[in-house]
Amino acid sequence: QMGQILTITILGSTCLGMATALVSERERGLWRHYQLLPIPTHRLLISVMSVRFIIVGLAVLLQMVLAKWIYGTPFPGHPVLFILVFPIVVFGFLGLALILTAMAKDVPSVQALGQCIFLPMILIGGVGIPLIALPSWAKMVATFMPGRYAVELLQSCYQSAPLPIGSILFPILALLGIGIVAMIAGLKILHWDRYQPVSKRSILWIAIALVAWLGVGSLAILTERVDSSGQLNTITLADISEQQLNAIDFETLPEDNGFYTPLAPPLKGQRLTFRMKEFQPRLEQWKPAQVPNNTQAVLNLLCVAANSDIVQDRSEATIARMVFDNMQQQFEVQELTQVLAWIILNPDSGRVLTSIPELGLSMEVHPDIVRERCNWYARKYLGRLIGKISENE
Secondary structure (H helix, E strand, O other): OHHHHHHHHHHHHHHHHHHHHHHHHHHOOHHHHHOOOOOOHHHHHHHHHHHHHHHHHHHHHHHHHHHHHHHOOOOOOOHHHHHHHHHHHHHHHHHHHHHHHHHOOOHHHHHHHHHHHHHHHHHHOOOOOOHHHOOHHHHHHHOOOHHHHHHHHHHHOOOOOOOOHHHHHHHHHHHHHHHHHHHHHHHHHOOOOOOOOOOHHHHHHHHHHHHHHHHHHHHHHHOOOOOHHHOOOOOOOOOOOHHHHHOOOOOOOOOOOOOOOOOOOOOOOOOOOHHHHHHHHHHHOOHHHHOOOHHHHHHHHHHHHHHHHHOOOOOHHHHHHHHHHHHHHHOOHHHHHHHHHHHHHOOOOOOOOOOEHHHOEOOOOOHHHHHHHHHHHHHHHHHHHOOOOOOOO
16 A cells, blocks of 8 residues: 555645645745745745655655565565656645645645645545545546545556556646646745735636646546556466466365355256346457456456355356356466466455446445455366366266
């Protein structure tokens, strides 16, 4: 969760820390004196933001070092990427700090206004609570908040696997867009007289800054990025070693004809019910099983078997076998082996489906139980692929 922890630090130091400092200096009349200097005010502001950037950088560095020393937390797996995206994350919040400075009339007002932004990002913006643990409506709301994209960028730096540029491009553009609009709006409405009221012009610029949030969120929804932070990375054939594969346990799985995770024998030559004859082509055309990310596609198929098991569908064993057959038709054996092994070794990764109404599994089930059953079915399927489990004809 280092991405979340670091985002909280950056958010607090910029939106609360810098805004509080600027309003405090304005209350004491310092900035009215600064305006008498033969230096443009915007240069002084740039120097203030530069100092704040250094303060945030030192705070984040201290956090990472202490986390490594005390808890053994690893340093970023992509340090160069971290150095590149860190300024973007900070920039995304500095403009917001300027807007808060302009809106607040005194230091207590800064704290109140800051919490109005800080707390929603922490609670439902994917910062304090992981996005994957939030309900669907909160994930939708989080797409409009910059904190979610800050977490995505910083957390991606901690992954050890190769990082596709497409997975971080949208968060980078989102934070840059929000930061630029907020910075322009903040500079336009910033004032150094503590008694100056918020004008209609200021309200217009604040609205423009919020439009940037709305634009980013709307684009995220249109491009189906609502659950992107919970999606798995595509697995390469070299990601899972032979040693990791051999360490997977196949001995403690429930029986195929038992109460949990039943699995029918191969369907060749078997007589199917009318419902199952209809179910098979629907499963083959099911869009979540055809997403470009093969790892997420396999996990989605595992969710079909898991959901049918949890709701005790009358054809749960047959559905589980159809899921396995579909996987083998859609993916090469070596690739499917690697993906299933990765899902088993990373049981908390990826986005699971808690209901699948388009396949007749509309009952809502708990995501933790879905993950457990997905893991069991993944091991049953993998065991058959690598010869650890024999088929019962």
